[in-house]
Ligand SMILES: Nc1ncnc2c1ncn2[C@@H]1O[C@H](COP(=O)(O)OP(=O)(O)OP(=O)(O)O)[C@@H](O)[C@H]1O
């Protein structure tokens with residue numbers, strides 16, 4: 001239980017505050033996902049017999065393109081430190097047809113969790129791995145002091161000093177070896193040996209024969225486990241390879257980190273994390289909803305089939321993955337779609353019941369765009385300022401210039417196609433086109449973007465509908 005508490009203990013209010021740092025507006029959506037996240041945690045706290053009775057409270061986000069649906073879900077997952085998988089519902093086909101079966105998303109999610117936990121664990125042993133890598137590298141650079149020294153025959157009984165043996169000389173030789181090693185260690189740490197070449201044993205990648213298995217739906221896992229089985233029959237060959245000290249250090253550090261991490265406990269943790277805190281973002285759910293009843297032809301039938309396949313997973317079932325069985329009972333599903341032509345009520349009733357939280361996202365206006373450009377922690381304006389700073393150019397945006405970009409973005413969205421906040425990316429890129437091109441040759445240190453400058457860069461294009469279709 002400790003795990004789930006650590007992972008999901010944010011209250012809805014705290015969640016919203018965090019989301020506010022990245023996403024502008026869409027207060028309702030933030031509120032709803034915060035509730036959904038908390039509901040899962042609440043359900044996990046309920047005593048088991050009652051918990052079974054409580055259905056999962058998943059969520060559908062409805063809204064036009066580019067208004068923050070994916071962004072909200074992604075940030076939410078990040079906050080909750082959850083493994084997060086985004087997948088288009090339209091990618092799935094009914095079991096038995098060519099395409100991906102719905103269970104594959106649980107396998108993918110588990111894989112993500114395994115990668116996530118492995119990375120964390122490797123970070124945890126980083127210090128130790130570094131020390132060990134350093135020792136191994138020093139062994140390569142110079143032979144071990146005492147005992148293993150080729151020039152000195154090791155005495156069979158170390159306690160008995162042979163007659164006539166000058167113990168003082170032996171000591172001083174040992175000391176010399178030690179101090180050489182220490183000297184090398186310091187040089188190594190200062191990076192003075194980086195360009196030297198050493199020879200290491202590395203696992204050769206071409207050692208395992210590649211086995212092609214016909215990969216139909218449901219077979220993906222079989223393919224990978226077969227491949228694994230084969231690599232056991234043909235253990236990886238190790239070959240000597242020359243590399244620079246700097247590369248060798250990195251290589252050994254990685255190898256040591258991998259060795260220090262216990263695979264079994266990683267798997268166990270990853271499965272627990274998938275089950276208790278996983279989030280699956282089902283994009284384009286509207287594409288598998290069927291309009292006007294279910295009896296109007298094959299495509300409809302197949303869509304409904306996918307919905308029926310989804311049901312058990314959303315409700316709670318056990319999926320076999322190569323890491324072991326994974327229960328889906330507490331995985332949070334966030335579905336999303338524009339729902340232009342159909343409505344959530346066009347989904348099969350059971351699925352509607354599993355997604356009881358509905359929320360609408362609003363189309364974004366000029367004021368929103370202005371704020372999106374400037375406010376979020378990762379705001380576009382901040383990004384471009386940082387990019388230009390790498391060229392020693394101090395980029396300055398006047399407020400009026402940012403307003404002008406927001407205004408033009410809205411205009412282009414209206415005249416051509418509404419792609420929401422994504423329009424800002426093309427607009428700003430176009431405005432900065434010239435600076436971006438000759439940033440490296442510029443004399444002046446400061447470049448100020450004024451409203452006039454924005455207009456000169458954009459007006460011609462934004463007035464011409466055909467041009468804007470291609471460029472903005
Ligand atoms: N409300 C917002 N606040 C901040 N940034 C936003 C907002 N809405 C969209 N963006 C930015 O616009 C881009 C597209 O947003 P997002 O991927 O969330 O769109 P979407 O709603 O999922 O659209 P689609 O239906 O096409 O998938 C992202 O880069 C995101 O940062």
Ligand SMILES: [Mg+2]
Nearest residue numbers: 069070071283
């Ligand atoms: Mg999206």
